[in-house]
Amino acid sequence: QKEVEQDPGPLSVPEGAIVSLNCTYSNSAFQYFMWYRQYSRKGPELLMYTYSSGNKEDGRFTAQVDKSSKYISLFIRDSQPSDSATYLCAMSALAGGATNKLIFGTGTLLAVQP
Amino acid sequence: EPEVTQTPSHQxxxxxxxxxxxxxxxxxxxYFYWYRQILGQKVEFLVSFYxxxxxxxSEIFDxxxxxERPDGSNFTLKIRSTKLEDSAMYFCASSARPGGNEKLFFGSGTQLSVL
Incomplete structure (x- = not known):
């Protein structure tokens, strides 16, 4: 089983739709869960992070973590064409020392049609 | 917002x-990091540096x-003898502090093509 699994898409939705993006993982040591957005030819940009289980909301974006199911989600409300990008989930374990090793999913390509 | 700068964009x-x-x-x-992304594959951790x-x-980092951090501003990744399978987008990242909840800032990447 892969450490982090993510549906690669592509996912195409009309403007204004609610988008649901998901990842599953196998390593129960993961404590920090992040969503990155990556535009073409750019580096990943952090959108949301959550520690342990729960929900977090930031504007049109909501991140959910269910550690019991090893499942994380990102919801985008009122999607806009500018949201078109690849969305990467990423996770890290609670580690000591000077490290921030992230394990990424493969990314989901999202296209929001005007 | 401050940004991480990578050069060249293509090599x-x-x-x-x-x-x-x-x-x-x-x-x-x-805190400084290198990640890489082979075309069509996931972003993979290579190394962290402090x-x-x-x-x-990682196991990839053989x-x-x-x-190296040769001076107060640059951070470099050297590949001594490139192989075809080293072809990938290489991302540099930095953070103010360590820890899983610390925001990593990524550069735009260097696309390395080995022929």
Whole structure:
């Protein structure tokens, strides 16, 4: 089983739709869960992070973590064409020392049609 | 917002040649990282670096790879003898502090093509 699994898409939705993006993982040591957005030819940009289980909301974006199911989600409300990008989930374990090793999913390509 | 700068944006090299990828992290950051992304695959951790030492490295980061902070602003990744399978987008990242909840800032990447 892969450490982090993510549906690669592509996912195409009309403007204004609610988008649901998901990842599953196998390593129960993961404590920090992040969503990155990556535009073409750019580096990943952090959108949301959550520690342990729960929900977090930031504007049109909501991140959910269910550690019991090893499942994380990102919801985008009122999607806009500018949201078109690849969305990467990423996770890290609670580690000591000077490290921030992230394990990424493969990314989901999202296209929001005007 | 401050940003991580990487040069060059594209690098083409012959198999067996040495390449150096350069990064200028955000100025007050102390923790530095290299990740890579082979076309169509996931972003993979290579190495983390703090206080002039490697903190952690992945299995990918073998003896052909090295990192250096030659001065107060640059952070470099050297591949001594490139192989075809080293072709990938290489991302530099930096953070102010360690820890899983600390925001990593990524550069735009260097696309390395090994022929």
């Amino acid at each position: 083409v090299t012959q198999m067996g040649q040495e390449v150096i990828l350069r990064c200028v992290p955000i100025s007050n950051h102390l 206080n002039n030492e490697i903190s952690e490295k 003896d052909q790879f090295s990192v």
